[in-house]
Amino acid sequence: MSTTEEPPRRSWAEPFKIKMVEPIRATSFEERHSALRDAGYNTFLLRSEEVYIDLLTDSGTNAMSDRQWAGMMLGDEAYAGSRNFYHLERAVQQHYGFPYVVPTHQGRGAEHLISKVLIHPGDVIPGNMYFTTTRLHQELAGGTFADVIIDEAHDATSEHPFKGNVDLGKLDALVQRVGAERIPYVSVAATVNMAGGQPISLENLRKVRAYCQEHGIRIILDATRAVENAWFIRQREPGRGEQSIATILRELCACADGCTMSGKKDLMVNIGGFLAVNDPEVFEEARNLVVIYEGLHTYGGLAGRDMEAMARGIREAVQEDHIRARIGQVEYVGEKLRRAGIPIVLPVGGHAIYIDARRFLPHLSQDQFPAQALAAALYLEAGVRAMERGIVSAGRDPVSGEHYYPRLELIRLTFPRRVYTQAHCDVAAEAICALYARRERIRGLKMVYEPKYLRFFQARFEPLGDSVYESA
Amino acid sequence: MTDRRQQPGASRAAGIELPRANAVIEPFRIKAVEPIPLLSPGERATRIEQAHYNLFRLDADHVTFDLLTDSGTGAMSANQWAGIMAGDESYAGARSFRRFERVVQDLTGKPHVIPTHQGRSAEALLMKALVRPGELVPGNTHFDTTRANIESAGAAALDLPAEVDADPLFPGNLDLDALKQTLEKNATRIPLVILTITNNSAGGLPVSAANVRKTKALLNPHGIPLFIDAARFAENAYFIKHREPGYSDRTVEQIAREIFALADGVLMSAKKDAFGNIGGFLALGDDSLAEAIRTQMVITEGFPTYGGLAGRDLEALAIGLREILEESYLAYRIRSVEYFGEGIEQAGYPVLRPFGGHAVYIDAGKALPHLGAGQFPGQALAVAFYQSIGMRTVEIGSVMFGRRNRETGEEIPAPHELLRLAMPRRVYTQSHVDYMVEMLAHLRPHLNSLPGYRFTYQAEVLRHFTAKFQPIVTPV
Numbered sequence A: 001m002s003t004t005e006e007p008p009r010r011s012w013a014e015p016f017k018i019k020m021v022e023p024i025r026a027t028s029f030e031e032r033h034s035a036l037r038d039a040g041y042n043t044f045l046l047r048s049e050e051v052y053i054d055l056l057t058d059s060g061t062n063a064m065s066d067r068q069w070a071g072m073m074l075g076d077e078a079y080a081g082s083r084n085f086y087h088l089e090r091a092v093q094q095h096y097g098f099p100y101v102v103p104t105h106q107g108r109g110a111e112h113l114i115s116k117v118l119i120h121p122g123d124v125i126p127g128n129m130y131f132t133t134t135r136l137h138q139e140l141a142g143g144t145f146a147d148v149i150i151d152e153a154h155d156a157t158s159e160h161p162f163k164g165n166v167d168l169g170k171l172d173a174l175v176q177r178v179g180a181e182r183i184p185y186v187s188v189a190a191t192v193n194m195a196g197g198q199p200i201s202l203e204n205l206r207k208v209r210a211y212c213q214e215h216g217i218r219i220i221l222d223a224t225r226a227v228e229n230a231w232f233i234r235q236r237e238p239g240r241g242e243q244s245i246a247t248i249l250r251e252l253c254a255c256a257d258g259c260t261m262s263g264k265k266d267l268m269v270n271i272g273g274f275l276a277v278n279d280p281e282v283f284e285e286a287r288n289l290v291v292i293y294e295g296l297h298t299y300g301g302l303a304g305r306d307m308e309a310m311a312r313g314i315r316e317a318v319q320e321d322h323i324r325a326r327i328g329q330v331e332y333v334g335e336k337l338r339r340a341g342i343p344i345v346l347p348v349g350g351h352a353i354y355i356d357a358r359r360f361l362p363h364l365s366q367d368q369f370p371a372q373a374l375a376a377a378l379y380l381e382a383g384v385r386a387m388e389r390g391i392v393s394a395g396r397d398p399v400s401g402e403h404y405y406p407r408l409e410l411i412r413l414t415f416p417r418r419v420y421t422q423a424h425c426d427v428a429a430e431a432i433c434a435l436y437a438r439r440e441r442i443r444g445l446k447m448v449y450e451p452k453y454l455r456f457f458q459a460r461f462e463p464l465g466d467s468v469y470e471s472a
Numbered sequence B: 001m002t003d004r005r006q007q008p009g010a011s012r013a014a015g016i017e018l019p020r021a022n023a024v025i026e027p028f029r030i031k032a033v034e035p036i037p038l039l040s041p042g043e044r045a046t047r048i049e050q051a052h053y054n055l056f057r058l059d060a061d062h063v064t065f066d067l068l069t070d071s072g073t074g075a076m077s078a079n080q081w082a083g084i085m086a087g088d089e090s091y092a093g094a095r096s097f098r099r100f101e102r103v104v105q106d107l108t109g110k111p112h113v114i115p116t117h118q119g120r121s122a123e124a125l126l127m128k129a130l131v132r133p134g135e136l137v138p139g140n141t142h143f144d145t146t147r148a149n150i151e152s153a154g155a156a157a158l159d160l161p162a163e164v165d166a167d168p169l170f171p172g173n174l175d176l177d178a179l180k181q182t183l184e185k186n187a188t189r190i191p192l193v194i195l196t197i198t199n200n201s202a203g204g205l206p207v208s209a210a211n212v213r214k215t216k217a218l219l220n221p222h223g224i225p226l227f228i229d230a231a232r233f234a235e236n237a238y239f240i241k242h243r244e245p246g247y248s249d250r251t252v253e254q255i256a257r258e259i260f261a262l263a264d265g266v267l268m269s270a271k272k273d274a275f276g277n278i279g280g281f282l283a284l285g286d287d288s289l290a291e292a293i294r295t296q297m298v299i300t301e302g303f304p305t306y307g308g309l310a311g312r313d314l315e316a317l318a319i320g321l322r323e324i325l326e327e328s329y330l331a332y333r334i335r336s337v338e339y340f341g342e343g344i345e346q347a348g349y350p351v352l353r354p355f356g357g358h359a360v361y362i363d364a365g366k367a368l369p370h371l372g373a374g375q376f377p378g379q380a381l382a383v384a385f386y387q388s389i390g391m392r393t394v395e396i397g398s399v400m401f402g403r404r405n406r407e408t409g410e411e412i413p414a415p416h417e418l419l420r421l422a423m424p425r426r427v428y429t430q431s432h433v434d435y436m437v438e439m440l441a442h443l444r445p446h447l448n449s450l451p452g453y454r455f456t457y458q459a460e461v462l463r464h465f466t467a468k469f470q471p472i473v474t475p476v
Helices: A029-038 A066-073 A083-096 A107-118 A132-140 A168-178 A202-215 A226-236 A245-254 A280-293 A304-317 A320-339 A370-382 A422-437 B041-050 B078-085 B095-108 B119-130 B144-152 B176-189 B209-222 B233-243 B252-262 B287-300 B311-323 B327-346 B377-389 B430-449
Strands: A100-104 A124-127 A144-147 A185-189 A218-222 A258-262 A273-277 A352-356 A387-389 A410-414 A445-449 A460-463 B112-116 B136-139 B156-159 B193-196 B226-229 B265-269 B280-284 B359-363 B394-396 B418-422 B452-457 B468-472
Touching (some): A029 A370, A066 A304, A083 A100, A083 A245, A083 A273, A083 A304, A100 A107, A100 A280, A107 A258, A107 A280, A185 A202, A202 A218, A202 A245, A226 A320, A280 B119, A280 B144, A320 A352, A370 A422, B041 B377, B078 B311, B095 B311, B112 B119, B119 B287, B176 B209, B193 B209, B209 B252, B327 B359, B377 B418
Parallel strands (some): A124 A144, A124 A185, A185 A218, A218 A258, B136 B156, B193 B226
Antiparallel strands (some): A100 A273, B112 B280, B359 B418, B394 B418
């Protein structure tokens, strides 16, 4: 072998071939212009047929495998005791390690249950950065979220390898201030979505575990993208390079007392989630609640076939080839953008690339919704749909009624699993580069309709000028 | 479309008159099958013991005939399965949602269509938006999850079922006089009235179009909105067509539209009369109510264009909502339930008459006169049907609706001890039914030797799902 430095490899290949396709359609600038106006400049309100490459979310938008589709045909739709439930239960026990499993129709169903069971009014729930639905459920159960993530997570330019880590100093200061008895659990996300899909290290999580054990505080893991987190641990954490993804995943979960899960991400299904815990009493209570909100505890609001697809998805998610290709694709686009000088959050996360709208659009102030405007302009430029993750997503302080002003003002380009090819990725990356060259033509927005909860989903905007973006 | 089943025994070829056939013809053939488990009596005895004599605790793999519920257990058509493959899983604005929305708008006449993952979440969202603590929600008979969601909003659920003999053809009706009196006293405290069609808790019995119209007329002067719980709307419309004067010339679809037009809003569990394995929706006329619910639903359900459902399920429901209106299907559906009921009655069991649209009810209290309510005759019969025939049914009596006095530990019985045999849609054939009826006849002489049951564990709420039992062994 040559000892000279090898040139960077452009090519990588998916560890699968395509078995079923879905047509997509390119649109004209005029079509997109009117579609965007009708959608109130909110990409959430676009119709999917108006979108060419849909990078809105990786949630539920994945391609299932032929084995998962085969499982769909084996759905046991019995109301009680469906065999698909037992398959799911076994797969969760085996790979996540928690003995008690409650299926839910989505991740937010699991968050709803655990918040109701564990949080009492006045409680404080520390976490490694907020997530929209997680924090809302904590607040609705009477709790308050407290951010204990390391400072680097809020810095889009920091290249810390584990920007999802918990700052134990912040955690300890919080415990000293409010008392351990008012902290029902620490909410740990792996990876941290709002920080840019950034991982937490196993070492850090173990320290959090030791600290929490000392103070009698539970840890609830948001395991939605824990498989992706496990991949980063293996790549970046000393001594982990030889371990299998499945082993690291088990070790991550072993640090927690339970997890909430949206199966629509790592597990490559279109619908489904679960709550899994160690404590039989928490399980008992969650199982009694699930029937009110979701469905009987052996289906949790899911068709039997969807539980089967999720059970099979668990086993596929931890396959080394799969996860390498998954993260490799995101890295490929990230590298392309970085080389072109586009301001993105580094290191690149597991499921998405986050563009820093503050640096992309320095001429816009945060209350002109720069990330929302950038997402709108990217759609106009190329029919690529991204999502705002900045001031609109952050919402308002329930006490003061003021906007939260997050330090991160980002748009997220999220990659569905196994859906888009490298050619699609190239088209999207080139569009972003073209937009960057004309970035001074992007104008700000004003919000003209604001929903009370999770406003980013349905808020409507109008451009501050004639248009949000004048194409060449 | 023409409905050949409209004229019973209507073969008039070559001037020969044939009587109406007793056999039930399915207006479809089978495209995919699912093996059913066949267990020996010994295996079943072990399984039911391991399940602590609670049929909810049985694995489906140990049940031969699953008549636990008609909810989500139906067989989808080839067209629906094709829709499953064509589902658009985009998070926002999926074309499968647009298709679903168009079908529901067209059928209900309501502009706002809000998908939910089940019927109970449609109820939860509606009650949260409309109902305030201290209010009162009347209905013909509220289904148990509807009642739970009304109570969880701090209001009282008021059942006003008509007397059974007031209209023997439509025993699911609302008692209009009782509603009138309630309105006179409490109109300002009533945020909505719900008519459940068919009336599930009253045996799946139909509500007449006249009853819906008169209910609406009583509410109009007070400005109180009328909601229809439409889980089994097509079965109800079929009953109207065949029983209510003036409706025989109309299609089931026209009748369904007429009923929906009388309502201000519709809520539905799509696991029944939309042939879905999962799903539900709200259809609303009121813009501001729709906006309030769309804002609320993202917390627990999902974004308003998917509502916690996969795109493929929206696609399958859009197709199912059209298929359910096929009159040949409804004729088969209603007749096959009736056929099962007649067979059970002939086998010597006391059944509730008239038969409803989706289930047959056995009066377990009468069938097992040697057991008092405290010994749970419905549960005793359910266990015996499983042990001897492999059937899973559901007790609707003192296990489900009785209460335990928390201080004394004493059981407060429910008014009726029933056993429900619910028929999944398009799943079991006439041969399955004939087999079950034959075995039930063999079991009949042994009923007086069945033991009663007592609780060994019960949860505080909805105890029937997770309870454990022991047979009461009496010394001979």
